[in-house]
Amino acid sequence: MIVMSDVQCCGGTGWYKKNVPFGHPDFGKLFRCECGRAGDPEARKSALNASLKAYAGCTFETWNPARPINQPIEWGGVTYSEQDQVKAMNIATKRAKAYAQTPDGMLFIFGGFGAGKTHLAAAIGHECAERNVRVVYRNIPALFDELRQASGDFAVDNVMRALLDAELLILDDIGAEEARTSFIQGRLFRLLDERIHLPTVITSNVDLTSLEELIGGRTASRLHLAKTIWLPVSDYRKRGR
Numbered sequence: 407m408i409v410m411s412d413v414q415c416c417g418g419t420g421w422y423k424k425n426v427p428f429g430h431p432d433f434g435k436l437f438r439c440e441c442g443r444a445g446d447p448e449a450r451k452s453a454l455n456a457s458l459k460a461y462a463g464c465t466f467e468t469w470n471p472a473r474p475i476n477q478p479i480e481w482g483g484v485t486y487s488e489q490d491q492v493k494a495m496n497i498a499t500k501r502a503k504a505y506a507q508t509p510d511g512m513l514f515i516f517g518g519f520g521a522g523k524t525h526l527a528a529a530i531g532h533e534c535a536e537r538n539v540r541v542v543y544r545n546i547p548a549l550f551d552e553l554r555q556a557s558g559d560f561a562v563d564n565v566m567r568a569l570l571d572a573e574l575l576i577l578d579d580i581g582a583e584e585a586r587t588s589f590i591q592g593r594l595f596r597l598l599d600e601r602i603h604l605p606t607v608i609t610s611n612v613d614l615t616s617l618e619e620l621i622g623g624r625t626a627s628r629l630h631l632a633k634t635i636w637l638p639v640s641d642y643r644k645r646g647r
């Protein structure tokens with residue numbers, strides 16, 4: 407889905423939002439697009455890149471499992487050596503590529519800052535989009551803002567429907583913002599509950615135990631059924647420092 411201004415076009419997703427200010431009757435609503443590009447593979451890939459923004463170039467081709475790792479890290483009281491991290495990277499790469507070939511159910515990717523979680527999630531999205539799978543990417547804090555700003559139940563339902571209907575949904579950075587209100591908690595629970603057996607990639611900087619405190623135990627429990635990719639890997643942004 408793309409937010410449009412003068413030209414109303416969905417970028418191949420079939421839906422668009424009007425670029426209107428908060429408080430406008432059409433704010434946050436989805437409109438069916440008449441451009442005729444819905445289902446066009448190139449348009450879908452373009453729409454995915456637009457939503458990924460800085461991560462648009464994150465593919466399996468640009469993923470480097472052999473990147474320099476220059477320091478041990480600690481997670482949960484356990485120290486992971488450089489050798490441990492290299493092994494984890496190789497396992498993560500294998501699992502991510504396997505999931506991209508046959509996306510089925512939830513995949514939970516977790517690890518520290520700069521471990522490469524979003525890169526792997528985006529790479530899976532690109533791989534699926536190449537096969538004309540309808541991929542929807544959402545950053546969780548931005549999604550929470552979108553839901554809070556949606557004007558009325560109809561607008562909220564439209565936002566939710568676009569996510570629930572995705573052939574592959576990527577929810578990036580869950581746990582980065584606490585689900586404080588019952589409204590947000592309820593929408594997040596519904597999203598994970600209804601997609602529990604549908605292709606859904608979720609990334610987080612925290613493990614499931616810590617996530618329960620941020621999004622609620624009932625919601626986090628849905629992720630216990632997910633396949634997992636664990637990235638105990640040092641921050642690539644700090645390499646060389």
